[in-house]
Amino acid sequence: MVGLLLLKQLENLSDERVVCSLSATLIYQYFCGYSNYMPGMPCNATELVHFRKCIGVKGFNLIFKMSVALHGKQAQESSVLIDTTVQEKNITYPTDAKLAIKIINRLNKLAKRHGIKAQNLG
Numbered sequence: 001m002v003g004l005l006l007l008k009q010l011e012n013l014s015d016e017r018v019v020c021s022l023s024a025t026l027i028y029q030y031f032c033g034y035s036n037y038m039p040g041m042p043c044n045a046t047e048l049v050h051f052r053k054c055i056g057v058k059g060f061n062l063i064f065k066m067s068v069a070l071h072g073k074q075a076q077e078s079s080v081l082i083d084t085t086v087q088e089k090n091i092t093y094p095t096d097a098k099l100a101i102k103i104i105n106r107l108n109k110l111a112k113r114h115g116i117k118a119q120n121l122g
Contacts (some may be wrong), residue, residue, distance in 0.1 A: 022042055
């Protein structure tokens with residue numbers, strides 16, 4: 001539960017999302033202390049809410065203070081590397097088919113505007 005709580009805060013996730021992410025992500029499971037892959041939900045999101053209520057705000061803050069104290073300077077990165085090569089880009093390249101369709105659509109609009117009826121050449 002402590003691992004889930006830390007992941008929730010670090011990744012800024014909802015209770016439901018962090019529980020779903022734990023069941024789908026091996027790194028999250030390793031972070032939470034699982035030695036083998038565990039398929040399925042480890043707990044319900046409401047259990048996380050109940051745990052947080054049980055430890056209270058003081059317990060919540062204590063967990064984060066202990067985490068920082070354990071890792072100290074190692075937790076602070078001097079620089080962060082970001083790799084964007086796997087992120088999709090919203091770029092379309094002009095192919096012959098796309099250009100032909102664009103020309104046809106433009107000509108149809110012009111024909112409509114000038115009252116020219118297009119012929120079906122099929």
